[in-house]
Amino acid sequence: MRSILQSGRWISRYFPACWQCRNAGSFASIQEVSRLQDKKMRSVLYPVKDLEKIMSPSVDRSNFRLYDPPVEEISAAENLFIPSRKHVIDYISSAVRGDHTPDLQQPEVCFIGRSNVGKSSLIKSLFALVPGIDVRVSKTPGHTRKINFFKVGKAFTLVDMPGYGYRAPEDFAEMVESYIQERHNLKRTFLLLDSSIGIQHADLIAVEMCEEFGIPYVFVMTKIDRSRPAVLVTQFLQLQEFIKTKTMGCFPQPFLVSSLNFSGIHLLRCFIAHVTGTLPKIS
Numbered sequence: 664m665r666s667i668l669q670s671g672r673w674i675s676r677y678f679p680a681c682w683q684c685r686n687a688g689s690f691a692s693i694q695e696v697s698r699l700q701d702k703k704m705r706s707v708l709y710p711v712k713d714l715e716k717i718m719s720p721s722v723d724r725s726n727f728r729l730y731d732p733p734v735e736e737i738s739a740a741e742n743l744f745i746p747s748r749k750h751v752i753d754y755i756s757s758a759v760r761g762d763h764t765p766d767l768q769q770p771e772v773c774f775i776g777r778s779n780v781g782k783s784s785l786i787k788s789l790f791a792l793v794p795g796i797d798v799r800v801s802k803t804p805g806h807t808r809k810i811n812f813f814k815v816g817k818a819f820t821l822v823d824m825p826g827y828g829y830r831a832p833e834d835f836a837e838m839v840e841s842y843i844q845e846r847h848n849l850k851r852t853f854l855l856l857d858s859s860i861g862i863q864h865a866d867l868i869a870v871e872m873c874e875e876f877g878i879p880y881v882f883v884m885t886k887i888d889r890s891r892p893a894v895l896v897t898q899f900l901q902l903q904e905f906i907k908t909k910t911m912g913c914f915p916q917p918f919l920v921s922s923l924n925f926s927g928i929h930l931l932r933c934f935i936a937h938v939t940g941t942l943p944k945i946s
């Protein structure tokens with residue numbers, strides 16, 4: 664099997680340096696990541712592998728890497744997140760009510776979670792190769808007040824939701840519930856949890872909503888750059904157990920991300936391409 668490092672060389676060969684890689688010092692593009700040492704590259708692309716190393720060998724790992732695409736596929740998916748004249752990536756519009764949303768046909772994925780968990784930051788880092796796109800993040804919880812739509816060419820739409828919990832909009836439940844229940848083109852809901860805190864009471868309500876409406880959803884553990892490894896492992900295993908015992912519609916594998924250092928972001932781009940059926944073919 665080709666090592667990750669060799670795959671990195673493969674990427675440099677087929678994806679020569681390009682304008683979007685000028686964001687030097689960040690790992691926003693796979694081109695940048697491919698310059699890292701093998702070990703570091705693996706930890707940015709597949710963060711769960713780092714966790715596995717510090718887990719007891721007796722832990723059941725069967726669901727950890729159900730979605731485990733090769734680096735070539737991750738690299739191909741990145742092309743969807745690079746804008747061009749024919750493939751415009753931009754903010755479309757905002758809605759204050761679930762039934763006031765734009766009528767779009769392309770597949771859609773949305774990001775929900777408690778206020779301040781990192782929803783807008785995650786979208787911002789997914790779009791880090793899009794110059795000038797305006798995705799607003801804030802230290803203050805309750806910053807995103809509307810449902811914000813971002814188009815990725817004709818491929819799919821990403822939707823940033825207001826957070827629940829502290830400083831949530833008053834009509835949050837109505838806003839989000841009607842969106843989730845009625846959005847015919849919604850392919851996946853990403854439910855974000857802070858990786859050092861895990862599931863809170865408010866998240867259980869969100870889980871209940873997804874389960875009741877029978878929509879496919881997946882957990883994303885955010886801010887892994889600031890979680891201590893031991894805490895992260897504990898939270899990850901607790902979440903695995905929760906998914907196994909308490910959910911029906913949830914994808915068994917949680918994703919780990921840091922919007923700060925791009926760990927897990929490339930894998931998530933690929934997963935979004937996968938669930939929206941837009942992954943470019945690799946020859």
Ligand SMILES: Nc1nc2c(ncn2[C@@H]2O[C@H](COP(=O)(O)OP(=O)(O)OP(=O)(O)O)[C@@H](O)[C@H]2O)c(=O)[nH]1
Nearest residue numbers: 778779780781782783784801805806807826886922
């Ligand atoms: N260290 C670190 N901080 C993060 C990360 N993601 C988000 N943050 C910080 O967390 C805070 C909240 O981020 P947002 O993305 O605005 O959170 P949100 O979920 O959109 O919040 P609301 O819009 O209020 O619901 C900001 O100060 C971000 O800089 C991360 O991966 N690592």
Ligand SMILES: [Mg+2]
Nearest residue numbers: 782783806807
């Ligand atoms: Mg936000």
